[in-house]
Amino acid sequence: MIKLTFLGTSSQIPTATRNHTSILLNYQSGKSNENILIDCGENTQRQMRIARIPPTCLTKVFLTHWHGDHTLGLPGLIQNLNAHGFLGVLDFYGPKGIKKYFELMLKAFLLERKIQFRIHEIERDGVVFENLDFKVEAIFLNHTAPCLGYSFCELDRRKIDVKYLKKIGLKPGPILKNLQEGKNIKFNGKVVNVNKATYLVKGKKVSIILDTGFTKKIEKLVKSSDLLVIESTFSKDLKEKAVEYKHLTATDAGKIAKKCKVGRLVLTHISQRYEKDLEIVLKEAKKIFKNSSLAKDFMILEL
Numbered sequence: 001m002i003k004l005t006f007l008g009t010s011s012q013i014p015t016a017t018r019n020h021t022s023i024l025l026n027y028q029s030g031k032s033n034e035n036i037l038i039d040c041g042e043n044t045q046r047q048m049r050i051a052r053i054p055p056t057c058l059t060k061v062f063l064t065h066w067h068g069d070h071t072l073g074l075p076g077l078i079q080n081l082n083a084h085g086f087l088g089v090l091d092f093y094g095p096k097g098i099k100k101y102f103e104l105m106l107k108a109f110l111l112e113r114k115i116q117f118r119i120h121e122i123e124r125d126g127v128v129f130e131n132l133d134f135k136v137e138a139i140f141l142n143h144t145a146p147c148l149g150y151s152f153c154e155l156d157r158r159k160i161d162v163k164y165l166k167k168i169g170l171k172p173g174p175i176l177k178n179l180q181e182g183k184n185i186k187f188n189g190k191v192v193n194v195n196k197a198t199y200l201v202k203g204k205k206v207s208i209i210l211d212t213g214f215t216k217k218i219e220k221l222v223k224s225s226d227l228l229v230i231e232s233t234f235s236k237d238l239k240e241k242a243v244e245y246k247h248l249t250a251t252d253a254g255k256i257a258k259k260c261k262v263g264r265l266v267l268t269h270i271s272q273r274y275e276k277d278l279e280i281v282l283k284e285a286k287k288i289f290k291n292s293s294l295a296k297d298f299m300i301l302e303l
Contacts, residue, residue, distance in 0.1 A: 001028045002154065002204055002303040004229070006268065007047040008039075009295040011233050011247075012069045013272040018297055019043050020069045021210055021269055023229065024053060025152060032133045037061045038150065038208055044073030045080045051298055055080050056088075060129075062136070063094035064210045065147035066101050074102075075109040082114040090117040093128060093138075095146035097121070122148060125217075134203070139221040141212035143246045149212065149221050154203030158182060164197050204303045207262075210269055213246030219260050226303055228262040229295065231269035235280050250281045254288030268295035 003026040008019035020041025027034045035057045037044075048055055055077060064070055081090070092098070099119045106113065122128050122138050129136040137151040158180050165171075170187050178185050185192045207222040209230040222228050233247035242249050248256075250267060257265040267285055274281055278294055285292040 002026070002152070002206060003028075004206070004227075004301045005051055005053065006295045006297060006299045007044055007051065008041045009268045009270060009297055009299075010069075011231075011269045011271050014042070015272045015275045018270070018272075018275070019047050020072065022047065022073065023208065023268075024048070024051075025206070027134060027152070027154075029133045032131060034059045036152075039064055039070040039210055040073040040077055041069050042072035043076075045076045047297065054084075056084050056086050058090060059088065060091045060093065062148075062150055063092065063098060064149070064208075065095060065143060065145045066098060067145055067211065070210065071101075075105060075111060078106075078111055078115065079109075082112060086115045088116070090115060091120060092117060093120045093122060093136075095121070095140070095148055096123045097146060137221065139217050141209065141217065142215040143211050143213065147211050149207065149209040149218065151205060151207040151221050151225065153205045156203050157201050158194070158198040159201050161197055161199055168192065170197075206303065209248075211246075212248065213243060214248060214252055218256055222256065222262060223260045224262070225260065226263040227266065227301065228257055228260070228264070229266045229268055230256065232267040232281055232285065233269055233271050235274070235284055250284035251288065254285040254292060257285075257289040257292070263291070265289050265292040266295050266301070267292065270294070 005024040007022040010018035014020050021039045022041045022044040023038045025036045037058055099121055125139045127135050128138045134154045138148045141147045141149050175185055179194050179197050182194055184194050205225045206227045207225040211231055230253045231248055232250040232253045234242045234249045236249045236251040239249055282294045
């Protein structure tokens with residue numbers, strides 16, 4: 001199961017109802033239970049408290065870039081983990097250079113290193129993390145600072161065809177593990193073909209783009225995503241401003257979703273100028289891609 005909790009959905013300036021950018025991705029399977037924070041805008045720790053999410057549950061933090069509206073919550077988050085005696089090892093991922101910024105941040109806020117953490121600097125496009133259940137792909141985007149987009153890709157997995165096993169008289173047991181690993185097995189002196197005894201379940205793909213101007217590289221990353229969460233800072237009326245500051249419009253987002261044949265589009269990182277009429281942004285995207293929705297703080301999506 002993949003669950004996304006939106007902790008902040010505004011852009012550079014927060015509003016009364018929309019905090020700075022942050023998303024929690026929870027992934028659960030038989031082998032994994034990951035709580036991954038994507039960006040950590042100012043006040044993220046309080047948003048987690050409101051959502052009843054303990055910061056000590058975190059396993060990884062993926063930073064898209066080091067702009068303040070995406071990272072100013074980090075000092076508070078680390079202070080919180082220090083105070084609660086966090087015992088795990090927290091992995092931080094982000095563009096090359098974040099290690100230096102991280103050290104400067106700790107020094108600037110007099111933060112003690114009570115918790116264990118590892119910094120993983122990403123220097124090129126590609127897979128940056130992988131385990132038995134899922135992988136994370138990163139790609140450099142087009143922004144005013146080194147900035148990454150991420151795709152969380154659940155690996156395809158085999159499921160047992162219970163009806164077939166019942167038909168041949170094979171009961172549940174340790175031997176079935178070999179089938180799930182894609183191997184043929186022997187039963188009653190005969191070979192049980194893995195392709196007959198199991199079927200493949202395609203993994204889910206969630207792509208998250210939180211700051212960028214348009215680049216064809218976005219399409220490469222998000223193609224065939226079940227869910228695309230993407231920044232839509234401006235409406236098309238401010239296209240020139242979007243280009244100048246290297247952001248996307250809702251029209252850009254809709255076109256990307258349509259071309260890349262994603263399952264669902266969610267717009268986030270919305271400029272505070274639309275706070276009184278957010279429908280402007282949503283209607284614009286929907287004209288191009290019908291299955292579009294607007295992210296709201298504390299909204300939860302499950303796949």
